[in-house]
Amino acid sequence: MSKKHRILVVDDEESITYLVKTELEDLPEFEVDTVLSGSDAINLIQAKVYDVVLLDVKMPRISGVEVLKHIKEHAPATQVIMLTNIVDVKTAIETTKLGAYDFVSKPYETAELIATVRRALEHKQLLIEKEVNQLARPVELIGDCQIFKDVVNKAIKLASSEAFVLIQGASGTGKELFARLVHQHSMRKNQAFIAVNCAAMPDQLLESELFGHEKGSFTSAIKTKQGLVEVADGGTLFLDEVGDISVTTQPKLLRFLETGEFRRVGGTNTRTVDVRVVSATNKNLQEEVKENRFREDLLYRLNVVSLRLPNLKERKEDIPLLVESFLARKTKTKHLSPEALQVLMIYDWPGNVRELEHVIEGAIALSHADVVEPKDLWMNVALSAAPPQSAALSELPQAETLVTIEDLEKLHIERTLKHLHWNRVKTAKALGITPKTLYLKIKRYNIQVPRWDSPE
Numbered sequence: 287m288s289k290k291h292r293i294l295v296v297d298d299e300e301s302i303t304y305l306v307k308t309e310l311e312d313l314p315e316f317e318v319d320t321v322l323s324g325s326d327a328i329n330l331i332q333a334k335v336y337d338v339v340l341l342d343v344k345m346p347r348i349s350g351v352e353v354l355k356h357i358k359e360h361a362p363a364t365q366v367i368m369l370t371n372i373v374d375v376k377t378a379i380e381t382t383k384l385g386a387y388d389f390v391s392k393p394y395e396t397a398e399l400i401a402t403v404r405r406a407l408e409h410k411q412l413l414i415e416k417e418v419n420q421l422a423r424p425v426e427l428i429g430d431c432q433i434f435k436d437v438v439n440k441a442i443k444l445a446s447s448e449a450f451v452l453i454q455g456a457s458g459t460g461k462e463l464f465a466r467l468v469h470q471h472s473m474r475k476n477q478a479f480i481a482v483n484c485a486a487m488p489d490q491l492l493e494s495e496l497f498g499h500e501k502g503s504f505t506s507a508i509k510t511k512q513g514l515v516e517v518a519d520g521g522t523l524f525l526d527e528v529g530d531i532s533v534t535t536q537p538k539l540l541r542f543l544e545t546g547e548f549r550r551v552g553g554t555n556t557r558t559v560d561v562r563v564v565s566a567t568n569k570n571l572q573e574e575v576k577e578n579r580f581r582e583d584l585l586y587r588l589n590v591v592s593l594r595l596p597n598l599k600e601r602k603e604d605i606p607l608l609v610e611s612f613l614a615r616k617t618k619t620k621h622l623s624p625e626a627l628q629v630l631m632i633y634d635w636p637g638n639v640r641e642l643e644h645v646i647e648g649a650i651a652l653s654h655a656d657v658v659e660p661k662d663l664w665m666n667v668a669l670s671a672a673p674p675q676s677a678a679l680s681e682l683p684q685a686e687t688l689v690t691i692e693d694l695e696k697l698h699i700e701r702t703l704k705h706l707h708w709n710r711v712k713t714a715k716a717l718g719i720t721p722k723t724l725y726l727k728i729k730r731y732n733i734q735v736p737r738w739d740s741p742e
Contacts (some may be wrong), residue, residue: 287431290314290315290316290317291315291316291317291337291338291407292317292319292334292335292336292337292338293310293317293318293319293336293338293339293340293403294318294319294320294321294327294330294331294334294336294338294339294340295307295310295318295319295320295321295339295340296320296321296322296323296324296326296339296340296341296342296350296353297320297322297340297345298322298323298342298345298346298368299342300322301320302342302369302392303320303321304320306318306320306340306399307320308683309396309399309400310400310403311568313400313431316403318499319336319367322352323346323347323348323570324345324347324348324349324352324353325347325348327341327348327353328353328356331356331357331360331361331364332555332557332694333555333556333557333558334557334558335361335364335519335557335558335559336361336364336511336517337364337365337407337410338364338365338366338367338403338406338407338410339352339353339357339366339367339401339404340366340369340403340469340612341354341357341366341367341368341369341386342368342369342370343368343369343370343377344370344371344379347725349378350368350369351377351381351384351411353437354366354368354381354384354385354386354507355384356564357385358384358385359409359501359509359510360510360515361502361512362385362510362512363410363413363516363517364410365387365388365406365407365409365410366381366385366386366387367386367388367402367403367406368381368386368389368390369385369389369390369391369392369394369628370389370391371390371391371392378656381544385666385673387405387406387407387409388402388405390402398694403570410463410592411420412589415724418437418442425463425466425467425470426463426465426611427463428465428604428607428608428611429601429608430579430603430609431601431603431604433596433600433601434596434604434720437464437593437594437595437596440465440593441464441467441468441593442467442471444591444593445467445468445469445470445471445472446469446471446472446473447472447591448562449590449591450543450562450564450565450587450588450589450590450591451468451563451564451565451590451591451592451593452528452565452566452567452571452588452589452590452591452592452593452728453463453465453564453565453566453567453592453595454566454567454568454571454592454593454594454595455566455568455592455593455594455595455596455597456568456595456638457568457595457636457637457638457640458598458638458639458640458641459595459596459597459598460595460628460635460638460639461566461568462481462486462524462526462566463597464566465479465481465522465564465566466524466595467481467560468522468564468570469521469522469524469564471615472520472522474520474522474562477518477519477520477521478517478519478521478522479518479520479522479524480514480517480518480520480522480523480524481520481524481526481700482495482496482514482523482525482526483522483526483527484525484526484527484528484530484531485526485527485530486527489532489534489535490504490551492531492535493501493535493551494511494513494540495513495514495516496513496514496515496539496542496548497513497538497542497548497549497550497551498510498511498513498550498551498553499511499513499514499550499551499552499553499666500550500551500552500553502551502552503550503551503553504551504552510550511550513548513550514550515542515559515561516557516559518559518561519559519560519561520560521562521569521613522561522562522564523561523562523563523564523566524552524563524564524565524566525563525564525565525566526565526680527566527567527568528565528566528567528588529569529571529580530566530567530569532666533578533579533580533581533594536580536581536584537581537585540581540583540584540587543563543584543588544587544632545558546558546559546560546561563588565588568721571589572585587607595637597635598635598638598639598641598642599634599635602631604630605627605630605631606627608639608642608643609627609630609642609646612642612643612646612647613646613650616646616647616650617650617731619656620650620653620657620658620659621656621657621658622649622657622658623657623658623659623660625660625695625719625723625727626658626659626661626662626663627659628695628717629660629663629692629694629695629698629720630642630645630693632698632717633694645663645664648662648664649662649664652664658691659692660695661692663692695727696731696733698717699717699724699727699728699731699733700731701712702717703728703733703735706738708735710724710725720735
């Protein structure tokens with residue numbers, strides 16, 4: 287989707303506003319409103335979000351300077367270009383200090399006016415990127431297993447629509463990366479991508495961040511603040527951990543999703559923006575609805591289409607690729623030993639890809655050689671029953687403790703030997719190592735093997 291830039295022309299000469307509107311709307315990128323007075327301009331600015339205002343300096347009753355002050359206080363991201371018959375140096379300096387982007391003198395050249403408007407739009411975009419720290423960067427999704435590729439392909443396919451997307455997955459599965467993928471393959475890709483962590487803020491702060499607030503609306507509101515929905519206008523708004531929004535804020539979010547309309551905290555004027563919403567949660571929202579912690583109508587509005595991201599334990603074949611990528615980001619020399627990689631493959635990764643990344647970062651710091659060994663891998667492990675193929679882990683204590691992955695490997699080998707009646711050939715095959723490697727590990731870990739065991 288190619289978003290039209292909203293332009294407001296404010297001039298008490300009707301012939302000027304008509305001419306500027308006609309010239310700008312000859313270009314498909316602009317949508318233009320006009321008013322003939324400062325008071326009408328203020329009323330319209332309170333109701334709509336404009337990218338650029340072309341503002342006459344000298345108008346009866348309410349001057350262009352007063353309108354400029356109002357814009358900078360209530361819509362600071364809006365770029366203002368002053369229009370004047372006479373280039374007054376004093377006025378130019380005053381309005382520049384108040385936040386005007388530029389001056390255009392009358393009579394103006396059409397090409398000059400359009401070029402100035404486009405520069406103002408570019409300046410606004412740079413301000414948006416600086417404010418939200420969302421510089422464009424490619425999404426790096428790593429994985430080659432079929433279940434992962436299917437999710438990526440589905441995300442790219444639904445990106446071309448305007449439907450709201452709900453991304454469901456456990457913590458650490460990469461929900462924000464997929465939200466960015468949807469945005470970067472959508473028709474809004476050249477507009478802002480704004481991410482909001484709904485779980486990180488209390489009610490009033492979340493509402494203020496989303497919808498903005500007016501000066502004096504609460505104790506610390508010392509100036510008017512634009513909401514992120516305004517910053518995201520024309521682009522994508524990503525609501526992370528949307529399941530943590532309180533029941534008091536949910537109705538306001540629902541109204542915004544249904545109409546695109548909102549009011550700033552402490553404000554009375556209704557504003558309208560055009561955003562696509564992608565949301566994410568690690569909660570089961572259907573269960574949250576049953577427990578009356580989440581509105582059913584809000585769930586239906588968010589969940590027009592959905593993506594379910596697989597846990598890392600469902601795509602363990604991608605672990606070597608992920609490890610290689612994490613190592614490459616931090617070091618040019620270090621690599622994992624086969625034994626260390628094997629230990630990573632048997633672990634169930636409750637923290638998913640994020641946990642794996644942190645373990646690799648820790649291993650790089652702990653290892654003193656170029657080869658990362660099992661002893662270098664540390665993690666907080668919630669030791670619990672493992673699936674049948676890892677039956678050796680099922681007897682581990684039901685407690686959370688800090689252990690080395692080397693300890694975990696020893697326990698895994700010992701339990702697997704016991705499970706397979708101390709048959710070393712079968713145990714080596716189950717572990718994916720050679721009988722010789724198994725023999726060396728038994729010696730290394732001082733595992734007590736019954737004398738009657740047979741290698742066969």
